[in-house]
Amino acid sequence: MVKEENYLTIKENGSNEIVIKKSRFIASLFRTESVAEAEAVIAATTKKYRDATHNTYAYTIGLNDEQVKASDNGEPSGTAGVPELKALQLMNLKNVTAVVTRYFGGTKLGAGGLIRAYSNSVTEGAEAIGVVKRVLQQELSFHVAYNRFDEVNHFLKEENIWIEKVTYGVDVVISIFIDEDEQQELEKNLTNLMSGQIEFTPGDKRYNEIPITDHNYHDK
Numbered sequence: 001m002v003k004e005e006n007y008l009t010i011k012e013n014g015s016n017e018i019v020i021k022k023s024r025f026i027a028s029l030f031r032t033e034s035v036a037e038a039e040a041v042i043a044a045t046t047k048k049y050r051d052a053t054h055n056t057y058a059y060t061i062g063l064n065d066e067q068v069k070a071s072d073n074g075e076p077s078g079t080a081g082v083p084e085l086k087a088l089q090l091m092n093l094k095n096v097t098a099v100v101t102r103y104f105g106g107t108k109l110g111a112g113g114l115i116r117a118y119s120n121s122v123t124e125g126a127e128a129i130g131v132v133k134r135v136l137q138q139e140l141s142f143h144v145a146y147n148r149f150d151e152v153n154h155f156l157k158e159e160n161i162w163i164e165k166v167t168y169g170v171d172v173v174i175s176i177f178i179d180e181d182e183q184q185e186l187e188k189n190l191t192n193l194m195s196g197q198i199e200f201t202p203g204d205k206r207y208n209e210i211p212i213t214d215h216n217y218h219d220k
Contacts, residue, residue, distance in 0.1 A: 007063050007094040008212065011130035018124060020117050022105025027125030030097045032059060035067050038097040045099040053104040056118060058085035059097035065089065075102075079114035087122035091131070098122045132209040137177040139164070139203030140186075144172050148194065155193060161186070162208075177208055 015028040028045050032038040038059040046055040054073045058081050061067035070081030084098050100121045109117060144152050149172045156163060156176065167173040178186055187200055 005063060006133060006135045008092050008131055008133055009095055010093065010126055011132045011209070011211070014125070014129035016121075016125035016128040018117075018121055019105075020113070021107040021109060023107070023109065023117070024101075024103040024105065025117055025121040026101040026103075027121040028099045028101065029122070029125050029129055030099075031095060032061065032097045033095050035059075035061055035069075038069075041097050042099055045101070049101040052101045054080070054102045055099060056080035056084065056102070057097065057099045058082070058088060058122070060085065060088050060093070061095060063094050065094075075114060075118075076111055079111050080118045083115045083119040084122045087119045088126075091123065091126055093126060093131070096126075098125070127215065131212040131215075133212055134207040134209055135179060136205060137208050138180050138183055138205050139175060139177055140183065141173055141175045141201045141203060142190070142198050144174060144194070144198070146172060149174075152190070152193070155190070159186070159189075175203070177206070180205075 009031055010029050013028075013030045015026055017024060017026045019025070026049065028041075030038075030041040032041060038061060042055075042057050042059075045057075049055055054075050056071055056073045056075060058070040059068065068085060070085045072078070072080040072082075080100065084100055088096055088098060100118050152174065153163070156174075161176050161178060163174060163176055165173075165175040167175075190200075191198055
């Protein structure tokens with residue numbers, strides 16, 4: 001069983017087009033969590049652009065790149081699929097399939113030009129769509145008295161902790177999501193803030209998504 005962990009992926013499925021020497025390169029990127037999903041979107045995209053000169057692709061499945069594949073689809077060997085795969089890996093993206101469609105514009109690009117074109121298609125496509133960090137977090141709920149809510153709310157904002165839900169009843173029930181490695185410290189700080197008058201109820205774990213905007217992917 002693969003250990004669950006945080007990872008980078010694209011924000012959503014999408015596409016982006018660049019033009020190089022009149023050749024159109026359309027990068028279609030998809031979030032895919034299995035080889036079957038990857039093959040399905042490759043087949044669908046190839047059918048969509050069946051009149052194109054080439055439909056090349058690459059995918060990486062698994063948080064440790066357990067399943068990878070690349071195809072040049074008629075382009076010179078090593079000039080399309082592998083550069084696309086390397087582009088995904090350089091951005092540290094996981095569970096992503098890229099299909100780059102080329103409509104030939106009449107001018108040959110040469111091996112080096114093709115490698116740059118297909119690599120840049122994937123990189124620019126992912127950046128245009130957006131990259132997110134999927135963070136595995138623990139849901140945590142706790143009760144506070146109405147006259148302490150503003151104090152606790154301020155504390156959580158100072159700690160940059162997102163409040164998922166607030167329920168008003170006999171007292172106030174606050175539900176948050178917290179990184180597992182930060183949970184113990186948060187519980188200790190809240191217990192001190194509330195002079196020990198607080199109990200925590202853990203809920204489900206789930207992935208929450210944080211947008212990455214600085215393009216510094218390897219430090220994430």
